[in-house]
Amino acid sequence: xxxxxxxxxxPPHFYRLAATLMPWLAVPALLLIAYGTYAGLFLASxxxxxxxxxxIIYVHVPSAYLSMMAYMFMAISGAIGLIWRLKxxxxxxxxxxxxxxxxxxxxxxxxSIWGRPMWGTWWEWGxxxxxxxxxxxxxxxxxxxxxxxxxxTAKADxxxxxxxxxxxxxxxxxxxxxxxxxxxxxxxxxxxxGGPGMDADMLYPLLAMILGFTFLFxxxxxxxxxxxxxxxxxxxxxxxxxxxxxxxxx
Amino acid sequence: MDxxxxxxxxxxxxxxxALTLIVIVFSDWRARAHHNQVYRDMEVRIKALxxxx
Numbered sequence: 001x002x003x004x005x006x007x008x009x010x011p012p013h014f015y016r017l018a019a020t021l022m023p024w025l026a027v028p029a030l031l032l033i034a035y036g037t038y039a040g041l042f043l044a045s046x047x048x049x050x051x052x053x054x055x056i057i058y059v060h061v062p063s064a065y066l067s068m069m070a071y072m073f074m075a076i077s078g079a080i081g082l083i084w085r086l087k088x089x090x091x092x093x094x095x096x097x098x099x100x101x102x103x104x105x106x107x108x109x110x111x112s113i114w115g116r117p118m119w120g121t122w123w124e125w126g127x128x129x130x131x132x133x134x135x136x137x138x139x140x141x142x143x144x145x146x147x148x149x150x151x152x153t154a155k156a157d158x159x160x161x162x163x164x165x166x167x168x169x170x171x172x173x174x175x176x177x178x179x180x181x182x183x184x185x186x187x188x189x190x191x192x193x194g195g196p197g198m199d200a201d202m203l204y205p206l207l208a209m210i211l212g213f214t215f216l217f218x219x220x221x222x223x224x225x226x227x228x229x230x231x232x233x234x235x236x237x238x239x240x241x242x243x244x245x246x247x248x249x250x
Numbered sequence: 251m252d253x254x255x256x257x258x259x260x261x262x263x264x265x266x267x268a269l270t271l272i273v274i275v276f277s278d279w280r281a282r283a284h285h286n287q288v289y290r291d292m293e294v295r296i297k298a299l300x301x302x303x
Contacts, residue, residue, distance in 0.1 A: 037267070053263065055256065056262065056263055059270040098277075102276075106273050109266075110266040110270065113262050113265060114262065216274065220278060224284075224285075226285060227285040230289065234292055243293050243296050244296065244297075249289075250285075
């Protein structure tokens with residue numbers, strides 16, 4: 001078991017493993033997203049209250065879920081990097097941040113577009129879910145700005161790991177805001193007590209989209225981690241040998 | 251036409267899906283381009299060092 005983790009944390013091993021994993025993540029992602037998009041747009045019945053506007057959930061919910069998951073990835077890898085001093089863990093955090101920011105941006109914009117016909121407004125500053133999600137976007141920007149402002153990679157890793165861990169509080173607030181406070185945003189649908197409050201023809205495409213987006217995130221993250229590992233290990237012998245080898249290591 | 255109209259919510263629904271597609275394609279393209287750039291820079295640097303030796 002320890003040998004497996006030790007090998008997994010080895011940069012050259014992970015660099016090759018990530019290349020192998022990418023197609024295994026990307027192909028299911030494309031298939032699931034293709035099914036989810038088609039079924040969500042054309043097969044699912046319109047919602048009795050929101051009509052066809054509800055179909056925005058098929059991109060909004062997976063984006064919102066990934067916005068939090070990517071942050072948790074950053075925080076957990078930051079904690080692993082701080083506690084066990086694994087360089088690879090910090091590379092994972094650095095690679096996850098731009099993706100998390102992209103999905104948070106998507107969640108905010110698609111939510112805003114949905115809010116216009118449903119709530120009659122693009123944005124509501126007093127709403128805890130909307131505001132905490134916006135703070136999450138700023139946390140991602142802060143994380144990336146902090147990383148690029150410190151030249152010493154080891155110092156940047158430590159500072160960013162601490163920031164990521166502190167920001168977990170906001171992820172908890174984003175998740176529970178609709179339960180703790182009165183919000184324009186609707187409450188939990190998928191994870192509510194008694195099972196999901198949706199019909200099967202609406203639910204299955206949504207689950208396919210969430211799973212598809214998760215695979216997609218995995219594929220994009222694997223590519224970004226490879227770049228991060230390559231850059232961090234640029235002065236090592238294995239990188240030199242790999243680049244000089246006839247087959248390369250792109 | 252009904253499918254495009256989405257019960258008069260077409261602009262909202264289609265713009266969300268289009269934006270998602272753009273962000274995903276951009277994220278993938280950016281990740282590939284960045285990786286290729288880092289790899290190329292290192293290839294040039296390492297080969298130059300090898301030639302010097």
